Amino acid sequence: MNIDLPELSFVVLIGVSGSGKSSFARKHFKRTEVLSSDYCRGLVADDENDQEATGDAFDVLHYIAGKRLKNGLLTVVDATNLRPEDRRQYVRLAREYHCLPVAIVLNLPEKLCHERNRERPDRDFGPHVIRNQRMALRRGLGRSGKGLRREGFRHVWVLDSVEGIEAVTVGRTPLWNNRKSEHGPFDIIGDVHGCFDELIGLLEELGYAVHRDESVPTGDWAVEPPTTDAGPPRTAVFVGDLVDRGPNSPAVLRLVMRMVAEGKAHCVPGNHDIKLLRKLSGKNVQITHGLAETLEQLDGESPEFIEQVRQFIDGLVSHYVFDDGKLVVAHAGLREEMQGRGSGKVREFCLFGETTGETDEFGLPVRYNWAAEYRGRAMVVYGHTPVPEADWLNGTICIDTGCVFGGKLSALRYPERDLVSVGATAVYSEPARPFLPTDSTAALSAQQQHDDMLHLADVVGKRIIDTRLQRNVTVREENATAALEVMSRFAADPRWLIYLPPTMSPSETTQRPGLLEHPAEALDYYRHRGVDEVVCEEKHMGSRAVVVVCRDSDAARERFGVTTGEFGICYTRTGRRFFDDAELESAFLGRVRDAAGQAGLWDDFDTTWLCLDCELMPWSAKAQALLRDQYAAVSSASRFALANVVPTLRQFASRPGNDEVNGLVDHYEGRRVAVEKYTDAYRQYCWSVESLDDLRLAPFHLLATEAGVHVDQDHVWHMSTLAKMAEHDSLLMATSHRVVALTDEASCDQAIAWWEDMTGRGGEGMVVKPRSFIARGRRGLLQPAVKCRGPEYLRIIYGPEYLSPEHLDRLRNRGLRHKRSLALREFALGLEALERFVRREPLRRTHECVFGVLALESEPVDPRL
Amino acid sequence: MLLQIETTHRPATDLGYLLHKNPAKLQSFDLSFGKVHVFYPIATEERCQVAVLLDVDPIGLVRGRRGPSGNNRSLDQYVNDRPYVASSFLSVAMNKLFATAMNGRSKERPELVDRPLPLKATLSVVPCRGGEELLRRLLEPLGYTLTAERHPLDERFPEWGEGPYHTVALEQTVTLRALLQHLYVLIPVLDNDKHYWVGEDEIEKLLARGESWLRTHPEKDLITTRYLKYQHRLTRDALARLASEDDLDPDATEHEHDVEEEEIEKPLSLNAQRMGSVLAALKASGAAQVLDLGCGEGNLLRDLLKEKQFARIVGMDVSLRSLERASERLKLERLPDMQRRRIELMHGSLIYRDERLAGFDAAAVVEVIEHLDPPRLRAFERAVFEFARPGTVVITTPNREYNVMWETLPAGTLRHRDHRFEWTRAEFREWAERVAESHGYAVRFLPVGPVEDAVGSPTQMGVFER
Known part of the structure; x- marks a missing residue:
């Protein structure tokens, strides 16, 4: 016998002690797939036969089984599992995780089991135990496993003989919904509802060739996918609700059925399709919500066609998982935990989605917006609920744009994510609940409205x-x-x-005397990692600032979902607003925006916004507290502390015989000079800011625009593009820079000389970047930039007196x-x-x-x- | 840092005998944090001056140091004022140099130990944020004539104002032992920091150097509290040993800014009234499960725990440090199981949606909203009223109109440095009514604290009910 297990089964082995469950499990399953009650007893009690530990052991077993099923792994329970109450938990667990519970029963003669047990020293129980077990087994089994099916097991295999058990093979079949190996490209088409003309229009819009096939008497429509230069042809995917309400459901069915049969399309069922199926199968259903029209249209069709329709819908799979799990198509959408699973609940969800149990003022069930909570990796494309515009929310999109209600029929191209639509030629049906927006100026997209609230989790x-x-x-x-x-x-x-x-x-710490950092090490860093060209940029001493600026507040609303009327922001490296004063910020941003406009950036990138990485000067504009509490404070304390020391020491030294303190005098004189230099160092970066004209913004990366994240452009491009902006406003400054060829010694020497000159004049130093924005070496990503700071500047970092030899040596470490x-x-x-x-x-x-x-x-x- | 002590006692050079340091020589001593040099710039019959020159190693301070990181973590920075100012480092150095003198012993001049001498001490840089006023409060009761010069932070930028640094000179005819003891104790008190961990033995040091004069000092509470780095238990013990008859509550001191706010509001004991009002509103709501959103250090939680009505109490705050303090103050670790199960502290934020906050009967949001940037209030509203959605929400916030009633609060300023806004009654009402309406709540308003006709009460409270 071959046991064909669905790939995601929860397999429950059933059999009395000694029936060979463990051997069976070992033979047919991976070690990690099998959860044995004996093993779990051992885990919690150090004794696999300790019956007192049974409760705890099964708690552990259920817990592990739950985790495995949640992660989508086939799991086997190896325990006697003889009583219905033992098994109830498994069926419950399988349902919780939308897996199929199946049972394999090893039903061997009592005598044989008893003999086997006798051979094992750890099973010294009498024959009555086995007898009782067998009675329990038989009670639960029912005739050929019917009792087990009643308990909820979807498949039951009963093995009655040693030979039968020996001969068994176990195979695994993928679920019907698993189409992970199909990578598309796809054209996913929304709810058609019998709108045949619009369907033809949409297919043609998508590039499909549609023509009447005169070779068949019914004059079916044949569809050919668009011709592509390379790769597999495009496949259509219908999200269901082919029928009801619209003018020609039979034609739609005929076309889709043929496409599916020819392997040119997939189709998942919608709730309307399923209701039609029930009607066609003779079930008693209410003839509402457009079913009447469908039945009327089918009236003229042959019984054969109607039977084909019945079989077609009956054979539809609740949802499909495509492209290595990256795309899921289901009629009403699907939660992450249900994707690729099979259970009644999954099917229900696919057809109807989720409702809150309430009804709205139109008498329709209120839908629970599962997509708002969706966090899955897979894109979910669905229909079911008519929306005025297909709109993304958390990687999901509803493409039912209400064609039958006079909206449009839409398709989503995958993986391109392009939307293609054709408008309805008529209003075929009046929706119970108006689906077109009453307020045509809906300001924010569904995603933006949703994004109003972030989750802590x-x-x-x-x-x-x-x-x-x-x-x-x-x-x-x-x-x-x-x-x-x-x-x-x-x-x-x-x-x-x-x-x-x-x-x-x-940069690496230098060993050159009197220095901690020197450009040679920065250049070496990149050269040794295979970089041939770097860009050295002057390092401005201000505060790091990120500036996001939009053309106007409409653009800010459209692109950022910001409805305060602001058109940009300037924030610090920790995300704080740079300016406390909204008016000042607005004036500042206005000038950046205008400069961007004059430099032609809006048009060049066809964008309404841009994001700049900058340094904003002076340092004292933002670092006030730091300056006052730390830098100026230390300057003040140190200068007054040292002012009197040298005169006092000299007083002592002036007395005869005390000239041995001259060394100390020199030491303190050196310290006094050091703190003066330190004071000069930080003062350079401070000036009073009375108005906008006292600020300077030096942008050095044009990080992103609507055209993309500009990391594909090198730093020379960034420098020159931003220099264009600086030409138009004195608030902005271009950054001086040099391109350095690392294998050209003269070029490197010039860069070093440039650094010496800049730092000698009090500059902070420079930043060395590989010419390309993203550089990789043999061991992966390289530093995007390395800074090299001047010796005077470093007094603000390492303290006024860091250059004393006794300090410097320690700091090098x-x-x-x-x-x-x-x-x-x-x-x-x-x-x-x-x-x-x-x-x-x-x-x-x-x-x-x-x-x-x-x-x-x-x-x-x-x-x- | 330079400390100079001089005398005009005749012969002035007796100073050397009292200090056990020879006026003719410069002596240097190694300390764990650097060096100290002692020498006499002046050593004549008429006038003798000793100089203590402290040389703290600025690199050693940061590298391989063990001990607390100092105020504002200053000791983690190479750029810090410690090498240049009079601080606990100087006290440690004085103990090393002058322990014998401070203990009142002199081999050569025992008769001078208890004799008041004309003495003058000069400290080149004394950090004292309290300014000259605090210097006077601490030093004048001890009999000193004081001159203090406060230095600007940077004369190039007068708008930055004055720094905390003073050059200080003290004069008095006093025993040398007393002068040294006063300096030893008061230098770290003025600086309000210690470079080492403060433990039990710190009380012994304080008593050894201060018992004789601290007992009658009008600022003995402040001195003790600061010397023991605000460790309440130590302070209590020390004060008890100084004067048992005095009854005082050392729990009075709190977090620095909170102290600021409390100081301003103190005459009203507003905080207690506020907690009482919130508690009353929560009790009246009939709630069993309550949230304290922005619970801080657990003031309200303590009251909630005492009420049996509240079967489940959850305190949430965005500051982990506040939660740790709350846990300590509520002694959560030591609560009996039944009590412990009622209360839970969680770290969270009021501007993110948080599933853990759903399903409560009531929530208190006491003096929290004014700490949020106005643009973030909308997220707060939705997180609380739309998603957490407790049956009752009690919100308190300052009433800005009342600020004019506080003399200590400069006009136009807010009560707390972190307040992003303070609302008038009308502003609060407008906000609250809009929030209530859009989320299906009804709101009523109650004053907290004494009501003045023109300006209302110091705190305003809104009770929202669904």
Whole structure:
């Protein structure tokens, strides 16, 4: 006998002690697929035969079984499972996870089992035990397993002999809905409802060739998929509800049936189709909601055709999972946990969706918006509920655009995600509930309305974020916890936060005397990793700022879902608003926007918004508290502390015999000079800001526009594109930079000389970037940028007196590894956030990455790097 | 950091005998955090001055240091003021240099130990955020004539204002031992920080150096509290040993900003009235399962726990540190099981939808909304009224109109540094009524605290019922 198991079965072995269940399980299933009650007894009691542990053992068994079924794994229970009450739990579990419960019964003669048990030292129970077990088994089994089917087992196999058991083979069949190996491309077509003319129109719009096949007497329509240059032909997928309400359901059925038969289309059933099936199968159904029209139209059809229709609908599978699980098509949509599963509940959901149990003012059931909670990876395309416009929500889309109600018939091209529609030529039916929007100025898309509220569960806890640049960036729970506080208390509206900048590592510590950092190490870093050209950019000493600016507030509403009338934002590296003063911010953004317009950026990128990575000067504009509490405070304290020391020491030294303190005098004189230089260093970056004209914004990355995330452009492009903006407004400044050929010594020397000159004049230093935005070396992603700071600037970082030899030697001992790993992870997350935003993914998907950057920032790393 | 002590006692050079440090030599000593040099810039018959020059290693402070990270984690930064100011580092150095003198012993001049001498001490940089006023409050009761010069943060940027640093000179005819003891205790008190962990033995140090003069000092509470780094239990013990007859409540001090706010509101004991009103509203609602959203350090939770009516109490806050303190203050670890099961603390945020908050009878949101940026209020409204959707919601927030009643609050400023707004009664009413209407609640308003005709009560409360 061959036992053909559905691939996702919950297999319950049934048989008395000694009937050979464990051997059977070992022979036909993977070790990890089998859950044995004996083994679980051992787990909880250290004794596989301890009957007192049975309760705990089964708790463990059920728990593990539940987890396996949830994860979509075939699972086998190896226990006697003789009584209905033993088995009830399994049927319940299988239903909970939409798997098929099946039973395999090993029904061997009592004597044989008893003999087998006698041979095993650990089973010293008397013959009455087996006898009782067999009686229980027979009671439950019923005639040829009927009793078990009544309990809910979908398949039952009873094996009555040793030979039979020996001869059995076990196979596995994929579920009907599993079409993961079909990769498309697909054209998924919404609810047709007998609108035959519009269907033909849509197919032609999609590029299908449609013609009458005169070779058959009924004059069927034949459809040929669009001719493609390469790859497999396109396949149509119908989301169901082919019939009812519309003018020509039989023609629609005929066309779709033929396409399906020829392998040119798939079809899932809709609730209307199923109701028709029930009617055709002689069931008593209410002739409502357009069924009457269908029946009337079918009246003229031959009994053969009607029988074909019945068989066709009867054979439809509730839903399909395509393209390695990336696409799911079901009539009313499908929750993640039901995708690719088979159960009555799954089928119900596919046909009717979910209702809240209430009815609305039109007497229709109120639908529960399952898509609002959808978090699955698969795209779900569905129909069932007429909507005025097909609109994405959390990776799902309803493409029933109410053709039969005078709307349009829509199709979604997959994987292109393009929508194609043809308008209805008539209103064939009046909807009970008007589906066209009463308010034609619906301001926000469904996704934007949904995104108004983010879920805590989407950001907290340990998270693993899959980014394009780096697989699986892990955010640890405690870091997410820290980020939650910052995000909640200080950050701007998440809709604006489409990016947070990564941290930047310094170059390797130099061994050159009197320096901690020098450009040679930065250049070496890239050269040693196979980069031939870098761009050295002047490092501005201000505060990192991200500027998002839209052409106008309409664009902000349309693209960002921001309805406050703002048209942009300027925020810090932790997502805080840069300006407390809304008027000042608006004036500032207005100037950035105008400069972008004058530079032609809106047209060049055909965009209504752009996102810039910038430095905003002066430092003192944002870092007031830091300056006052730390930098100026230390300057003040140190200068007054050291002012009197040298004179006091000299007083002592002036007395005869005390000249041995001259060394100390020099030491303190050196310290005094150091704190003066320190004071000069931070003062350079401070000036009073009375108006907008005192600010300077230096953008260095044009991160993204509607045209995409511009990481495919190199840094020379970014510099020159942004320099165009700076020409139009003195608020903006272009960043001076040099392209350096790393294998040309003269070129490198010039870069070093440039750095020496800049830092000698008090500049912070420079940033060295590989010419291309994203650079990879043999061991993966390279640092997107490495900074190299000047010796005077570093006084603000390492303290006024860090250059004293006794200090410098100790400071050279610093590890960059963690900082660099952090920089890469944040870089990957930041760009991922932008890419998700550009792809118009739900806000939570962008927010997840932005939140991740903030969380990573709470990892402890040497703050001076 | 330079400390100079000088005397005009004749012969002035007796100072060297009292300090057990020879005026002719410069002596240097190693300390765990650097070095200290002692020398005498002036050493004549008429005038003798000793200089203590503290040389704290700024790199060593950050690297390989064990101990607390200081106020604002200043000790984690290379750029910090510690190497330059009078702080607990100086007290440790003084103990190393002058322990014998502070203990009142002198081998060569025992007769001078208890004799008041004309002394003047100069400290180059004393950090004291309380300003000259605090310096006077602490030092003048001890008899000193004080000159203090407060320094600007940066003379280039006068708009940044003054810093916390003062050059201070003290003069008095006093025993050298007393002067050293006063400095030893009061320097870290003025600085209000310690570079080492404060434990039980800190009480012994305080008593050894301060018992004789602290007992009668009018600021002994402040001195003790600060010296023991606000550790209430230690403070209580120390004060008890200083003066048993005084009755005081050392639990008075709280978080710094909260103190600020409380100070302003103190004469009304508003906080207690607020908690009472919220509790009353929750009880009246008949709720069994209650949420305290933004529970902070658990003020309300403590009251809720005392009421049997509340079978399930959940406190939520966005600050993990507040939750930890709440857990400590409520002694959650030590509650009996039956009590422990009633209460739960959770970390969360009011601007995200949180499934854990659904299904409660009532929620209190006490002095929370004013900490949210106005643009984020909408998310708060939806999270609470649309998704958590408790039967009753009690919200309190300051009434800005009342602020004019507080003399200590400068006009136009808010009560707490983190308040993003404070509403008038009309503003609160407008917001609350809109929120109630759009989510199917009815709202009524109640004043909390004394009602003044023109300006209403200091706190306003809205009770929303579904």
